[in-house]
Amino acid sequence: MAEIKLEKIYKKYGNSKDNTIENLNLKINDKEFMVFVGPSGCGKTTLLRMIAGLEEVSSGNIYIDSQDVTEMEPKERDIAMVFQNYALYPHMSVFGNISYPLKQKRKIVNENGKEEYIKYSKSEIEDKVKKIAESLNLTKLLKRKPKELSGGERQRVALARAMVRNPKVFLMDEPLSNLDAKLRTQTRGEILNLHKTINTTFIYVTHDQTEALTMGDRIAVINKGKIMQLDSPEELYNNPQNIFVAEFIGNPQMNMIDGVLEKDNIIDIIDLGIKLKSSTPINAEIKPVIGIRPENISISESKGILVSKEYVEFTGNEKILHVYKNDLKIRLTIDQNVEARENIIINLNTEKIMLFDSITGRRINTSFEMVEI
Numbered sequence: 299m300a301e302i303k304l305e306k307i308y309k310k311y312g313n314s315k316d317n318t319i320e321n322l323n324l325k326i327n328d329k330e331f332m333v334f335v336g337p338s339g340c341g342k343t344t345l346l347r348m349i350a351g352l353e354e355v356s357s358g359n360i361y362i363d364s365q366d367v368t369e370m371e372p373k374e375r376d377i378a379m380v381f382q383n384y385a386l387y388p389h390m391s392v393f394g395n396i397s398y399p400l401k402q403k404r405k406i407v408n409e410n411g412k413e414e415y416i417k418y419s420k421s422e423i424e425d426k427v428k429k430i431a432e433s434l435n436l437t438k439l440l441k442r443k444p445k446e447l448s449g450g451e452r453q454r455v456a457l458a459r460a461m462v463r464n465p466k467v468f469l470m471d472e473p474l475s476n477l478d479a480k481l482r483t484q485t486r487g488e489i490l491n492l493h494k495t496i497n498t499t500f501i502y503v504t505h506d507q508t509e510a511l512t513m514g515d516r517i518a519v520i521n522k523g524k525i526m527q528l529d530s531p532e533e534l535y536n537n538p539q540n541i542f543v544a545e546f547i548g549n550p551q552m553n554m555i556d557g558v559l560e561k562d563n564i565i566d567i568i569d570l571g572i573k574l575k576s577s578t579p580i581n582a583e584i585k586p587v588i589g590i591r592p593e594n595i596s597i598s599e600s601k602g603i604l605v606s607k608e609y610v611e612f613t614g615n616e617k618i619l620h621v622y623k624n625d626l627k628i629r630l631t632i633d634q635n636v637e638a639r640e641n642i643i644i645n646l647n648t649e650k651i652m653l654f655d656s657i658t659g660r661r662i663n664t665s666f667e668m669v670e671i
């Protein structure tokens with residue numbers, strides 16, 4: 299069991315004037331694969347280090363299985379952490395690296411209910427290392443030194459070293475960022491398998507939204523020390539609750555287009571020459587922005603919005619067509635060839651248009667119909 303609860307967490311470094319983490323509340327369920335994602339400097343690593351006990355909180359409490367661990371030393375928290383630079387001991391073999399945590403004394407509660415420090419025997423250590431090495435495909439490499447391994451192999455040794463203690467919680471800080479694209483995908487799969495087999499709580503930090511979407515049971519999107527949205531990958535993609543999440547999740551990015559609110563809940567999208575009527579009343583105080591994903595815009599042969607082609611981006615599995623109308627630039631994903639055309643007619647899938655308020659950044663739940671074209 300390892301449920302983690304963060305309650306009213308604040309973190310301020312030294313005498314900086316802003317909080318790095320501000321009033322953050324979060325419950326991570328037992329056995330969940332939780333991902334923290336957000337731009338560089340948003341506070342992901344700080345948050346992870348506070349959970350591990352490597353960084354003090356300025357205020358607030360951290361609980362693991364209802365036990366307040368806020369003041370506890372890292373080694374008492376039963377947490378394993380894997381970093382971006384996996385920091386293996388260079389002079390030790392793979393076996394030595396993996397077995398290292400087992401050679402430390404550990405605290406147990408004996409039959410009489412008393413705390414006691416014990417060590418694993420040599421054969422116990424060998425057994426444990428062998429099992430983990432097998433599960434991560436490292437058996438043949440146990441005698442090698444880290445410098446004789448590839449990046450992916452080193453990463454697996456770091457994982458093995460973290461796993462060998464059977465921790466309650468796994469924390470991983472951008473563990474794949476030193477690997478090339480192919481190894482990243484492969485190791486991603488290995489980490490997910492690992493999560494399934496050992497059935498413990500994982501918290502995984504990344505700034506890469508694709509990695510977040512493919513790995514997380516739930517994802518906390520963080521910006522400037524605050525959780526902008528906590529949801530499943532599908533919900534984040536289909537139902538972003540604010541402009542930040544709408545733009546951060548999804549590649550190519552969602553198109554954001556300014557509008558002007560008119561009477562009768564009609565929004566004039568001046569740059570595109572269209573008007574949209576909202577099904578729910580819209581507060582006159584808002585500054586409307588509509589959002590539409592590139593896959594929800596299509597090319598039409600007849601009626602629609604006339605735009606000019608800028609360029610086509612080929613990404614391997616899809617093409618992204620960049621078009622413009624006046625000063626407005628729009629991205630859409632396409633499968634047909636438009637090389638020869640300069641002027642293109644596009645249509646927005648009205649059902650998929652989202653509305654945001656650019657003043658507060660918040661999503662406004664409504665649906666639209668096109669009233670004029």
Ligand SMILES: Nc1ncnc2c1ncn2[C@@H]1O[C@H](COP(=O)(O)OP(=O)(O)OP(=O)(O)O)[C@@H](O)[C@H]1O
Nearest residue numbers: 311312318336337338339340341342343344345505
């Ligand atoms: N020890 C420190 N002293 C002062 N400021 C710090 C310290 N560590 C981090 N910061 C600041 O706190 C903020 C959050 O840093 P953090 O490393 O948590 O971000 P991150 O989201 O993990 O970023 P990245 O993706 O670039 O690793 C940054 O502005 C950083 O400069």
